[in-house]
Amino acid sequence: MSQMLWIGILTLIVITFGALMLGVASLLGPKVKSLVKSEPYECGIPVPDEDKSMSKTIPVQFYLTAILFILFDIEIIFMFPWALIYKDGIEAGQGPYLLISMGIFIALFVVGLVWEISSKALDWEK
Amino acid sequence: MDFFYIFFQVIKMLVIFLLMVTMVPLLVWVERRGSAFIQNRLGPNRVGPLGLLQLLADAVKFFFKEEFVPKNGYKTIFYLAPIVALIPGAIAFGAIPLGIPLDIGAFNAFGQTWGPYNLGFQSFELGIGVVFVLAVASLGGYSLLLAGWGSGNKYSMMGALRACAQMISYELALGLSLVGILLIYGTFSFNDIVNMQEGPLNFSIGQKDIVIGFLPNWGIFFQPLGAILFFVATFAETNRAPFDLPEAEAELVAGFHTEYGGLKMLLFFIGEYGHMMVASALMTTLFFGSYHIPFVTPDGLLSFLNSFMGAGFAKWIQFLIFHISFMLKVIFFLWVFVWVRWTVPRFRYDQLMDLGWKKMLPWALFNTVVTAVAMLLLA
Amino acid sequence: MDLASVFFWILSIPILVGAICVVFSKNPLFSALFLVLSMVGLGALYFQLGAHFISAVQIAVYAGAVMVLFVMVLMLFDRKAVESEEAAVIKNSQFKWLLVSVFLGLMLGLIFSQSFIAGPDTILPEATSVVSTKELGNLLYFKNILSFEILGLLLLVIAVGVVSLSRIEGGSDD
Amino acid sequence: MTDLLSFFQVSLNHYLALGLILFTLGLAGVFIRKNLIVILMCLELMLNAVNLIFVAFSHYQGIPLGQVYVFFIMTVAAAEAGVGLAIAISIYKRFGTIKMDLLTALKG
Numbered sequence: 105m106s107q108m109l110w111i112g113i114l115t116l117i118v119i120t121f122g123a124l125m126l127g128v129a130s131l132l133g134p135k136v137k138s139l140v141k142s143e144p145y146e147c148g149i150p151v152p153d154e155d156k157s158m159s160k161t162i163p164v165q166f167y168l169t170a171i172l173f174i175l176f177d178i179e180i181i182f183m184f185p186w187a188l189i190y191k192d193g194i195e196a197g198q199g200p201y202l203l204i205s206m207g208i209f210i211a212l213f214v215v216g217l218v219w220e221i222s223s224k225a226l227d228w229e230k
Numbered sequence: 231m232d233f234f235y236i237f238f239q240v241i242k243m244l245v246i247f248l249l250m251v252t253m254v255p256l257l258v259w260v261e262r263r264g265s266a267f268i269q270n271r272l273g274p275n276r277v278g279p280l281g282l283l284q285l286l287a288d289a290v291k292f293f294f295k296e297e298f299v300p301k302n303g304y305k306t307i308f309y310l311a312p313i314v315a316l317i318p319g320a321i322a323f324g325a326i327p328l329g330i331p332l333d334i335g336a337f338n339a340f341g342q343t344w345g346p347y348n349l350g351f352q353s354f355e356l357g358i359g360v361v362f363v364l365a366v367a368s369l370g371g372y373s374l375l376l377a378g379w380g381s382g383n384k385y386s387m388m389g390a391l392r393a394c395a396q397m398i399s400y401e402l403a404l405g406l407s408l409v410g411i412l413l414i415y416g417t418f419s420f421n422d423i424v425n426m427q428e429g430p431l432n433f434s435i436g437q438k439d440i441v442i443g444f445l446p447n448w449g450i451f452f453q454p455l456g457a458i459l460f461f462v463a464t465f466a467e468t469n470r471a472p473f474d475l476p477e478a479e480a481e482l483v484a485g486f487h488t489e490y491g492g493l494k495m496l497l498f499f500i501g502e503y504g505h506m507m508v509a510s511a512l513m514t515t516l517f518f519g520s521y522h523i524p525f526v527t528p529d530g531l532l533s534f535l536n537s538f539m540g541a542g543f544a545k546w547i548q549f550l551i552f553h554i555s556f557m558l559k560v561i562f563f564l565w566v567f568v569w570v571r572w573t574v575p576r577f578r579y580d581q582l583m584d585l586g587w588k589k590m591l592p593w594a595l596f597n598t599v600v601t602a603v604a605m606l607l608l609a
Numbered sequence: 610m611d612l613a614s615v616f617f618w619i620l621s622i623p624i625l626v627g628a629i630c631v632v633f634s635k636n637p638l639f640s641a642l643f644l645v646l647s648m649v650g651l652g653a654l655y656f657q658l659g660a661h662f663i664s665a666v667q668i669a670v671y672a673g674a675v676m677v678l679f680v681m682v683l684m685l686f687d688r689k690a691v692e693s694e695e696a697a698v699i700k701n702s703q704f705k706w707l708l709v710s711v712f713l714g715l716m717l718g719l720i721f722s723q724s725f726i727a728g729p730d731t732i733l734p735e736a737t738s739v740v741s742t743k744e745l746g747n748l749l750y751f752k753n754i755l756s757f758e759i760l761g762l763l764l765l766v767i768a769v770g771v772v773s774l775s776r777i778e779g780g781s782d783d
Numbered sequence: 784m785t786d787l788l789s790f791f792q793v794s795l796n797h798y799l800a801l802g803l804i805l806f807t808l809g810l811a812g813v814f815i816r817k818n819l820i821v822i823l824m825c826l827e828l829m830l831n832a833v834n835l836i837f838v839a840f841s842h843y844q845g846i847p848l849g850q851v852y853v854f855f856i857m858t859v860a861a862a863e864a865g866v867g868l869a870i871a872i873s874i875y876k877r878f879g880t881i882k883m884d885l886l887t888a889l890k891g
Contacts, residue, residue, distance in 0.1 A: 109612070122312060126309060126312065126494065128493075129493035164775055167682050168771070171678060172768060175764050180406050188743055191414075191415075194609045199609065203606055205750060215765060220587075220772065362665050371673070372677070372680070628828055632811055637821050654835065660850050663850050671831070682872065683820060705811070706811065749854065752851075763859070
């Protein structure tokens with residue numbers, strides 16, 4: 105429980121450090137306002153009025169990757185408690201049971217991964 | 231939990247955090263001089279001896295740069311992103327032990343006897359250490375997304391999306407490559423893992439104990455594949471070359487920090503180098519014996535030191551030697567980060583994703599299964 | 610007041626502020642960011658309740674994976690379009706608010722009127738022990754193995770389904 | 784004064800109340816907001832509230848099984864979020880909007 109106190113204090117230290125640095129810099133730096141300076145970076149060409157071009161053509165790959173990441177991430181997190189008890193389980197003679205129960209899970213994981221790869225869901229080149 | 235305990239704890243956390251922050255300018259110097267060395271140039275060598283004061287000059291310059299928000303940006307988000315960038319690295323670094331625990335004997339102050347205190351050289355000691363570090367490191371994507379979105383610029387946005395997609399893809403391989411080593415250690419606590427790596431290499435096959443005297447008992451000898459996969463995945467996690475696609479200058483201007491300059495940029499740097507330090511420290515702790523020196527035990531070193539100096543002094547020297555041993559290993563891996571950046575060319579984006587999903591993930595899975603089966607068969 | 614109480618009251622601030630802002634922010638992206646705040650606060654609360662592993666999973670899965678996905682998807686949508694019209698909707702739904710408040714009031718009343726957990730002398734003995742991850746693992750892999758395997762199957766089905774869903778071609782609605 | 788102090792002394796009821804308030808906020812969000820993605824977020828909030836109550840009961844009653852169920856709920860919630868967002872994006876690609884009140888027609 106007291107560990108939470110330290111984590112909290114450390115977070116506060118870090119945030120204070122960052123805020124302090126930004127605060128000092130904005131106090132010390134010059135302030136010259138100009139319209140051109142605050143325009144978004146555009147390699148020198150005039151800035152388009154409204155950048156709608158990007159949102160209309162959604163790159164499907166990005167969110168597909170993110171969704172698949174969530175699913176596989178959970179499967180990996182399920183392996184952590186298993187990794188923790190496996191060593192003790194072997195000593196207690198439950199090794200085969202633990203290996204088979206996780207083996208089925210990993211088999212499902214592999215089937216999913218193979219399906220994703222073979223269905224070209226993870227391909228970035230069209 | 232008395233006053234002095236809290237006092238020492240806070241001091242210790244400040245020291246560890248500042249250790250991380252002050253390493254950043256040094257690393258920038260190493261990066262610039264190292265790249266110059268690799269490319270047969272000189273690098274910054276004008277300010278101070280070997281150009282070492284260049285960092286100070288840079289830092290002072292950063293403070294006097296103008297802070298402004300681009301027109302389409304969101305001010306709060308724009309300023310929040312660099313601060314958020316600091317958090318994952320700093321907090322994850324706090325969970326890793328950097329040396330042997332320090333004993334502070336009982337002393338008198340304010341008419342009372344305080345202590346004795348036993349302070350581990352880490353900000354906080356967690357039973358779930360490894361999972362905690364992975365969990366906190368997974369928050370690293372937010373600073374990128376916030377920066378990309380707060381800038382109100384399509385290059386920033388594209389860079390942030392690419393960085394984030396890359397980060398989460400490699401997080402899978404990162405997490406899975408650690409399952410093998412955790413199977414062998416059977417614990418999440420960093421301190422237990424460190425203690426298990428003391429002494430010569432030993433393991434048991436069946437009922438027979440095997441000791442190999444000329445090798446230390448480090449994790450790398452049990453999990454070579456896991457170590458390689460982990461280290462490669464951390465390169466992608468920190469968005470460093472050869473995986474620095476988020477900021478690929480030729481394609482995306484500068485990625486998610488296109489609109490950032492001055493001190494905000496420095497905070498992003500601290501975040502990135504903080505990630506590198508966490509990666510190196512994890513590599514050291516899990517696979518390279520943490521602060522343990524081969525063939526030297528902490529007690530043996532202490533009794534050796536005691537033979538020619540006072541007991542109180544010897545304890546501090548022992549503490550320092552083990553900390554230096556840890557830092558040397560960390561610095562070696564940091565140097566590998568720099569070395570690889572200036573030696574290996576950048577991947578194409580689809581190659582990067584293919585490597586993460588189609589090669590490293592299956593290999594990490596294979597590593598896990600082989601480790602589990604081998605543990606069962608050899609038990 | 611012990612340390613646990615102090616933590617509870619401090620942590621309930623970001624959790625509640627985050628949750629309120631999720632519902633009331635006009636911009637969905639701010640909603641998502643406040644939900645992250647709320648979830649990290651809840652993770653800290655789990656840690657304080659002795660559920661260390663669950664707290665790490667909360668941060669890794671919810672804050673580190675699910676919400677990253679939400680933020681990424683929201684970033685892909687048109688920024689100006691998603692921001693409009695929400696304010697009027699929030700204001701003009703008094704009936705729904707009334708319904709929700711009645712529900713909240715009834716449930717709160719129920720909680721605090723129950724003498725078996727509310728009375729000062731019948732408070733359950735506080736189990737201060739931390740549930741170790743090993744204990745959790747043993748429960749998960751020995752007592753709940755079937756649920757675990759079924760979840761694996763569920764994740765497989767969803768991984769296949771999501772890809773099929775993303776294959777649906779866009780077009781006009783006729 | 785002692786009443787106030789005993790109110791600030793946290794018991795199981797406080798966690799239940801916090802969970803309930805979170806749940807109600809999520810419920811209100813589902814009722815009121817029109818944006819499909821915000822509705823999904825409010826669903827996540829409700830599931831989080833339930834998780835909090837599970838963990839609180841598990842802590843105060845000393846039953847670790849509650850945490851296993853929290854683990855399961857998290858898995859299902861994450862899966863639900865994934866599918867929900869995939870559907871949202873399909874809807875957006877097809878109809879160009881994710882406002883729930885505009886998506887009343889069931890015919891393709």
